[in-house]
Amino acid sequence: MKGDPVPGKDHISRYCAPKTAPDGQPTGASFMPRKEHDFLSVNWMEYFDKTDQKAQIAKIREHIELSLARNGLFAVLNVGKVIDHIHRVGEKKLAILHEPTQGDPSHSGVHGYQHEDLLVAELIAEIVIEIYPSRQT
Amino acid sequence: MNSFQEIEFDEFFAAKTLCSSGTCPNLANTPQIEEAAYEHSEYQARWSDGFIRFIIDGIIIQKERDLDTPVTLKAHSADPIILTTESPFDELDEKLTSEEKIKKLIDYVREGSKIQFAHDLALKLNFLNEVVNENPDEDSISIDSMRNFISFLQNTTNLKCPNVALTPSNEIHAQWRTAPNRHFAAVFLPTGETRFVIFTPNSKDPEMTDRMSGLTSADSLLETIQPHKVLEWASK
Numbered sequence: 001m002k003g004d005p006v007p008g009k010d011h012i013s014r015y016c017a018p019k020t021a022p023d024g025q026p027t028g029a030s031f032m033p034r035k036e037h038d039f040l041s042v043n044w045m046e047y048f049d050k051t052d053q054k055a056q057i058a059k060i061r062e063h064i065e066l067s068l069a070r071n072g073l074f075a076v077l078n079v080g081k082v083i084d085h086i087h088r089v090g091e092k093k094l095a096i097l098h099e100p101t102q103g104d105p106s107h108s109g110v111h112g113y114q115h116e117d118l119l120v121a122e123l124i125a126e127i128v129i130e131i132y133p134s135r136q137t
Numbered sequence: 138m139n140s141f142q143e144i145e146f147d148e149f150f151a152a153k154t155l156c157s158s159g160t161c162p163n164l165a166n167t168p169q170i171e172e173a174a175y176e177h178s179e180y181q182a183r184w185s186d187g188f189i190r191f192i193i194d195g196i197i198i199q200k201e202r203d204l205d206t207p208v209t210l211k212a213h214s215a216d217p218i219i220l221t222t223e224s225p226f227d228e229l230d231e232k233l234t235s236e237e238k239i240k241k242l243i244d245y246v247r248e249g250s251k252i253q254f255a256h257d258l259a260l261k262l263n264f265l266n267e268v269v270n271e272n273p274d275e276d277s278i279s280i281d282s283m284r285n286f287i288s289f290l291q292n293t294t295n296l297k298c299p300n301v302a303l304t305p306s307n308e309i310h311a312q313w314r315t316a317p318n319r320h321f322a323a324v325f326l327p328t329g330e331t332r333f334v335i336f337t338p339n340s341k342d343p344e345m346t347d348r349m350s351g352l353t354s355a356d357s358l359l360e361t362i363q364p365h366k367v368l369e370w371a372s373k
Binding site for chain 1: 261264265268271272300301303304305307310317320324350
């Protein structure tokens with residue numbers, strides 16, 4: 001349901017446009033919310049499929065309401081680790097909430113930091129656990 | 138009539154003498170001027186009614202002059218140096234589009250700048266410019282952000298070529314990273330400020346990582362990061 005926390009054991013993926021990850025690795029810039037947004041847009045991976053990460057990414061590609069660039073990528077993060085790491089090191093309390101839209105039912109948001117919080121963005125970038133190409137290869 | 142009294146020096150040392158005569162002692166110690174001595178750059182020094190300006194490879198170093206003091210090579214107060222980066226075409230290019238200005242800045246990096254890794258950097262900036270232009274909804278790269286970034290690189294010799302990305306607002310995000318605890322990232326804002334993050338080994342316990350962040354002006358960034366040993370991994 002909209003506004004529910006995404007479970008800590010689950011995962012989220014962040015679409016990283018090529019301009020934020022030009023060398024094929026996410027950077028802090030990949031995790032900076034837009035100035036006009038209150039949260040960082042992500043997708044809840046287990047929403048579609050409980051176990052198979054490739055199948056989850058395939059579903060996210062299908063529903064995401066963004067045009068995916070050829071050289072973009074998806075960065076996968078563990079929900080609990082993001083919250084704990086930022087709380088412990090960045091001294092910020094983040095919340096990852098389900099924010100479904102009509103076209104993208106797994107859409108979620110990382111709340112609790114702004115565009116200016118470079119430290120938080122850099123800390124998130126260092127705990128990425130997996131990377132997938134933005135388009136099916 | 139041009140209000141500048143232009144003085145073109147045949148040799149760097151004439152400029153150096155002018156600076157070290159006591160008129161502008163801080164200018165004599167300015168890295169670009171020192172660098173010009175060794176690399177025989179083209180430069181100009183100009184007096185106007187209120188300023189002395191050195192123009193070296195497109196970088197303007199400007200110092201305010203006390204109007205009550207005659208134009209002399211002696212006796213000048215040491216006011217702070219105002220350092221700005223302007224490409225030589227800035228005043229001429231009012232009519233250029235943002236995209237054309239970005240291309241000119243990239244050309245300047247490649248062909249006119251003193252940056253040691255100019256070619257690699259120009260390739261990276263060109264790639265970013267292309268990916269931004271592929272999306273018709275995107276604004277161009279922030280020109281002032283790029284200008285501040287280039288100025289920082291020109292003023293900081295021996296740096297390694299950073300990874301360069303763009304923030305969602307298309308400001309330059311530069312990163313020097315060799316390990317999780319040797320990480321320096323900076324976002325160059327159009328205002329001349331810089332947000333930075335440093336992850337560095339703790340000086341007492343190298344197993345621990347110090348993590349710090351801050352906001353400073355682009356021209357103070359180097360001195361701000363130096364105590365945290367960033368140059369140990371970010372420079373050659």
